Amino acid sequence: MTERRQYYRIDHPVVIEYQSVAESQVKQSPRPDQFAVSPYFLLQSQLRDIEAEASHYLHRLGEDQPAIEACFNMLNRKIELIASTLAADSFNLEQGQSQFINLSEGGLNFTCPDALEPEQLLALKLVFTETRLGMLLYARVRRCQALPDAAGYEIGAEFLDMPESCRTQLARLILDAQARKRQQALDLTNE
Template sequence: MDQERRQYYRIDKPVVLDYKVVSQEDVAGSSQPHQFNVSPYFLLQSQLAEIDSESQHLIYKIGESTPHLASYLQQLNKKVDLIARTIAGSELDLESSQLQTINLSEGGLSFIAPESMETEGFLALKLVFPDNGLGLLLYAEVQRCAKVDGGHEIGVAFLRMPESCRTLLARLVLEAQARDRQEQL
């Protein structure tokens, strides 16, 4: 995990976090956890963000030759995003969930848990980012567990992360990094 700190920019981010201890066989069997009962809307924002990311270069190209069409397509994209946020937000029920601030990077995260965990153990993680409604399901390996006030600080490295999740995490981290730099200026 110390080496990861040098590889990736890290941010503190409020999330709704749920986790379950799983076996190595669970991790080997799938790239996304199936241990959580989630609605079809849970991953909607993430899937739409992935599509949006893939289409940005096309809209840019269209904008070079037909700026009005590109502007119209961006407006349609905003409509779809608004509809998706409304649908996904009504299903997520964030008010009844426990919000906590995690330390996040593209390679892993750390959080406070009430119980100790074995290093080299495996977790299924469910993350929901309340500021944009993104939901992610990921596997991780416990890298460290240290006793702290209020529980144990658990550091994990993501495993077998789908590229779409990596792209979304990279975007979240880059946006936070840009905000941090703006605030410093």
Template sequence: MDQERRQFYRIDQPVVIDYKVVSSDEVAGSSQPYQFNVSPYFLLQSQLAEIDSESQHLIYKIGESTPHLATYLQQLNKKLDLIASTIAGTDLDLEHSHTQTINLSEGGLSFVTTEAIPMESYLALKLVFPDNGLGLLLYAEVQRCSEVDSGYELGVSFMLMPESCRTLLARLILEAQAKNRKRLVE
């Protein structure tokens, strides 16, 4: 994992994280965890972000020939994002959740937990990013479990991640990089 981990830019990111230890059969049965009871709105922001990402090049092309139409479409997109964040935000109930800062990359993450989990165990992960209401369900394999003051720090690598999730994580990481650079310049 050390070499693989170094291939990706890593950020510290606040997140609400939940996990369950699962079997290899459960992982093999689905590319996205089904072990969590989530509402239809849980993945709404992620799905809309995926559609937005897929349509950006189209809006750019429209903007070249019809700038007013492209501006109008971008405004409609903002309206949809506002409605979706309101709907998803009421469903996520982040006020009663514990947020912790994780170290995140496109390949995996590390986080602190109260229990030791053996290396090569499989986890179903539920991540909620409070800043944007983005929710992700992913599988991961434990690569590292180290004792720390507050419990155990787990290092996990993502498994069977759909390309759409990888794209969303990459975008999230790029946005965080841009914010960090802007903060350093100011």
């Protein structure tokens, strides 16, 4: 039987932390609170949520007032630059080792030193090293497979009750990665 994937998957560098949690903790809050994070940890994500909300209005404004739209776009870029600088200064990437994970809107595969039981619930802290985007999510372990040479375990996990804003952020990140991959392939064929 062949498996058909519901979501497009990418390999992406991420610093990942995880903790086992009880089902009651998952039901208590849509975002895990098990991790100590700075006030800037979710800043990029929150700004992108606001940008998504405002984009419809900005587009409508641009139809009638293109100069005002251009001004708002410049202000948005300034805010993004400030947020990126704050986020870069606040993330302590030394706490975790970056690894390439296989990621989709539905879940992820990552490696870890410990075996995790299938159906085990996890709180996840993800830091996307390229964008400094931070996410706190819940997941359920779907599989745990030993890696060769006792190098740890590959964990397959499915996201649980992901907030829509996180799903949107992941979709954008995946689309951007796809676009970069296509551009790199085009650049190679044009050489």
